[in-house]
Amino acid sequence: MSGNKRRMLLSLLATATVVTGLAAAPAEAAVPATIPLEITNNSGRADPVYVYNLGTLLSTGQQGWADENGAFHAWPAGGNPPAPAPDASIPGPANGQSKTIRIPQFSGRVYFSYGQKLVFKLTTGGLVQPAVQNPSDPNRDILFNWSEYTLNGSGLWLNSTQVDMFSAPYAVGIRPASGATKTTGHLKPGGYNGFYSSLRGQAGGWGNLVQTRKDGTVLRALAPGHGIEAGGLPASVLNDYVDRVWAKYANSTLTVTPFADQPGTKYFGRVSGSVMNFTNTSGAVVTSFQKPDSDSVFGCYKLLDAPNDLVRGPISRTLCAGYNRATLLANPNQPDTSAANFYQDAVSNQYAKKIHERMADGRAYAFAFDDVGNHESLVNDGNPQQGYLTLDPFN
Structure with a gap:
């Protein structure tokens, strides 16, 4: 996955496995080919939002993207050097508004970016994912994040993740056929700014994980493995x-x-x-x-x-x-x-500690196997009626 060593909880975009090593639950009812995903923008930001639904179509194993109606489009052949990928962006909701797209039976990611479209390229081996620990990555100065999901015949698994980075805040949810909507991923009030303040105050190089634009805008904190790769965190830290x-x-x-x-x-x-x-x-x-x-x-x-x-x-x-x-x-x-x-x-892992401390429900995917003991920020249902992605305030 584009040299970022893909130390994630998923085998995303390259395989058709179920997210985070989860065993698929027996289907309670036939899961439709697509389900709605409601995206709500509570960010408080005026920037335009761009949404991308990228992944592996589980019925065929093909990699590609889905448009807002859930129709699948396979990636064309890539090149060496990498060739620009087709524009897979979907206009997202403005601040204070919602937009519903449909997601197909994918193992994939829903990216969202503020202010600028993301840059995706294709090599002969497939899609190049953003790797912002690399200072020359074209997405380095773009504010963005992503959620991960698998929708298959056994249901929907949808998570928030900080395995690669902590960035634009968001939460995920599922409305099942019966029972209350399940949600996870919200920060406590003040949790976004509090995380960065705490990380910068942590001795030992942890503050070097924070990336900003030249104008001082905070973009993200790299996960510590990426911080070691980028030279900001000492390789001997543990x-x-x-x-x-x-x-x-x-x-x-x-x-x-x-x-x-x-x-x-x-x-x-x-x-x-x-x-x-x-x-x-x-x-x-x-x-x-x-x-x-x-x-x-x-x-x-x-x-x-x-x-x-x-x-x-x-x-x-x-x-x-x-x-x-x-x-x-x-x-x-x-x-x-x-x-x-x-x-x-x-x-x-002070990065993981500070994320968990600031999550409203204490749950997060702050490292690849944060699901050991069920401490992960994941929602799942065998008969999902709708998914939710909520872009939260930057406070």
């Missing part, structure tokens, strides 16, 4: 915590029970030299991890790779959450799913 974890489990055992519904499935981790070996209940080594660097922790990849299997992936997800939330030292039984125990060590 080393002290990782070193302490490594020392602890050289002399004691870390127990991982990765499946809440399978309490008998346990793996036992012990450090031996440069690796942490995990054994099963029979004592056989099932997987091993090299000592992770900070970027591996933030991105839940590289030395903490999480394949889509039933052993290494689930263990890695658990470790990733434990390192980011700094629960591995205090609790040898993982995952620790109590939010009260998260980020208590000064050496932890």
